[in-house]
Amino acid sequence: MTTSTPLAVRADEPAATLRRLLSAPAAGPLAALVLASVFFSTTTDQFLSGGNFSLILQQVMVVGTLAIGQTLIILTAGIDLSCGAVMAFGGILIAKLAVSSPLSPLLAIALGILACAGFGLLNGILVRIVPLPPFIVTLGMLNVAFALTHIYSAEQTVTNLPGPLTTLGRTFPLGRTDITYGSLVTIALFLGFAYALSSTAWGRHVYALGNSAESARLSGIRVSRLTVGVYTVAGLVYGIAALLLVSRTGVGDPQAGQTDNLDSITAVVLGGTSLFGGRGTVLGTLVGVLIVGVFRNGLQLMGVSSVYQTLVTGVLVILAVTVDQLSRKGTR
DSSP, X not given: OTTHHHHHHHHHHHHHHHHHHHHSTTHHHHHHHHXXXXXXXXXXXXXXXXXXXXXXXXXXXXXXXXXXXXXXXXXXTOOOSOHHHHHHXXXXXXXXXXXXXXXXXHHXXXXXXXXXXXXXXXXXXXXXXXXXXXXXXXXXXXXXXXXXXXXXXXXXXXXXXXXXHHGGGOEEEETTEEEEHHHHHHHHHHHHHXXXXXXXXXXXXXXXXXXXXXXXXXXXXXXXXXXXXXXXXXXXXXXXHXXXXXXXXXXXXXXXXXXXXXXXXXXXXXXXXXXXXXXOOHHHHHHHHHHHHHHHHHHHHTTOOHHHXXXXXXXXXXXXXXXXXXXXXXXX
């Protein structure tokens, strides 16, 4: 009798592990990604090629990077509608400073990223210190960043960028596939923030804030400082996305990023992060980004109109939010 209990526990361990994996927020999105990949691989000949996978990574690296910052904010039960416009401003600032000023390209990059972090800092102060609803604050900041982008650029696209600004858009061979350096930066950011959220006190505090700001405050967490810090870090990530955008396109475009705020929210929701805060992962967001990229790429290879691609994306978002809402009701 003394040996039966440990044996029973060990026998149940695989089943318990499987249950934990299936109950993870990213389990459903990952299954959807696999099924979509199988479907498109059977309906199109080009989908499984290395070149096509590289193209998908290039297409999602900018929105994917934005979605990292968006995930951080949504985990705190906030939302950021300004991320695409802030990224566009950062991209124009980097490009114009590098081309039209005596500053070195590396200093121009640093100032552009810091400017985006400044937008995030201001968002955080308005959301937590004033305080104002995140939806209203970031909606207003979207218009501010959009206007500043067009004023500073004088509606002109910035071309003839120096080499350091386009380095991350260059490729290197990996087997028979060319991979951009920017894709590696995006993957590294996902892995870094996944570690920070899962294995550091800061990450645990972010989840606690999203679950209940008042409970987090009573437990000793400096809620105001944490909130401002999360928005600032998100802005910093948007600045890196601006550099990736400039590197990929080779220009500073004042029209960039106009729908990327919605695309980033789409990726976060599809990745299993709850819009109500406190639940989700950055790696789930990576799966969500890939779902969007795979669906758009696969439908394009099938010759489906972009209008229907948008329709499919909208349906996926509604389904993801519905599943999240039902799961929240089920746990009450």
